[in-house]
Amino acid sequence: MNKEQSLAAKVGVVLGIIIILVIAFESGVFNGKGLSQLPGAGGTSQNNNQAGSQYANPVGTFWIYQNNYDGIVTSNSIGTGAGFQFYALRGGSYIPLGGDWASYTQVETTAADNGVIYAVPTIGSEASFYFDAAKTAQANQAITGITYKDITGDGEPEFVCAVSLNQVAPPVQGYPTLTLVGFWYYNAIDDGVAISHPEDIQASRASQANYVEWSLSCNYPDALAFYKVQVKFDTTSTSDAKVTNVEVPTVGNVAGSAMHYWYDSSYQYFEYTIGTGTLGDCAYMTWQQNAPAKQYVAATITTGLISANVTATYTMFALDFDGSTYAITDNVVFYVLD
Numbered sequence: 074m075n076k077e078q079s080l081a082a083k084v085g086v087v088l089g090i091i092i093i094l095v096i097a098f099e100s101g102v103f104n105g106k107g108l109s110q111l112p113g114a115g116g117t118s119q120n121n122n123q124a125g126s127q128y129a130n131p132v133g134t135f136w137i138y139q140n141n142y143d144g145i146v147t148s149n150s151i152g153t154g155a156g157f158q159f160y161a162l163r164g165g166s167y168i169p170l171g172g173d174w175a176s177y178t179q180v181e182t183t184a185a186d187n188g189v190i191y192a193v194p195t196i197g198s199e200a201s202f203y204f205d206a207a208k209t210a211q212a213n214q215a216i217t218g219i220t221y222k223d224i225t226g227d228g229e230p231e232f233v234c235a236v237s238l239n240q241v242a243p244p245v246q247g248y249p250t251l252t253l254v255g256f257w258y259y260n261a262i263d264d265g266v267a268i269s270h271p272e273d274i275q276a277s278r279a280s281q282a283n284y285v286e287w288s289l290s291c292n293y294p295d296a297l298a299f300y301k302v303q304v305k306f307d308t309t310s311t312s313d314a315k316v317t318n319v320e321v322p323t324v325g326n327v328a329g330s331a332m333h334y335w336y337d338s339s340y341q342y343f344e345y346t347i348g349t350g351t352l353g354d355c356a357y358m359t360w361q362q363n364a365p366a367k368q369y370v371a372a373t374i375t376t377g378l379i380s381a382n383v384t385a386t387y388t389m390f391a392l393d394f395d396g397s398t399y400a401i402t403d404n405v406v407f408y409v410l411d
Contacts (some may be wrong), residue, residue, distance in 0.1 A: 131188030142241035144205035144256040188239040205256035221353025258296035261397035280377035322358035
């Protein structure tokens, strides 16, 4: 081969390589678009990284397990005293899906559910529990929100937990499963919460600050739901008696000037309110395991210029497990000597 032929051959080889490179770039081999088509790439496509492949299909059959525990002594199971009932929202109505507290609930979902069902905390006929919404929400990634409204049609609101099925692991075999964990408080009302009865106080005819050591006691690790604290006087004059401050559980010391004040023809009232008077937005005071049974709800009351006895009535407006109001009350008399 002479020099001219050799040069032509080399040029041909170079041109051939250039053509191959152009074809490769056009097919996407070097920018990653065609790697899945190469031998040895395993045939894995980007679609397997989407929700449809790494999570179970949210439409179909699911097995929902549940475990329910004491919200204070969290190692204690509450058995079948309370648990979740499940619903689907379809056509503007909530459709019952069942709820087995001891085993599992087989739930059938449709495309209309958008991968969401609703778990309603429900207590047994002989049980007396509060639902611990905050702790339950923290313990369950699948719970995306908790509201308080009536979806069962009984006219009474209940806690409603929105449960997402869009990130449930695909099953190795059988149906995809999800386990929910619920936390509950034992009800202090049912276990006999009691208020102290401080002695009556002798008042002078000059201004005098009086510490009234009201307290609430419970001998078990329980909780008490409440929404209002009130101190009422059987006089309409703040010159006779007024609240200087009061200890509100979960809040701390509240000044009398920060309380709602009002009066009628016979009484004056100092009130501090939390929420709207429902279990959905009230406060919960708790008695922890191995903690003192007594919790103070004391008040400092200023008296002065009184010429006759004045009765101070302390009332905590609590809520029972069914949302009904339960009043815990005591009287202390400020008396004057002739």
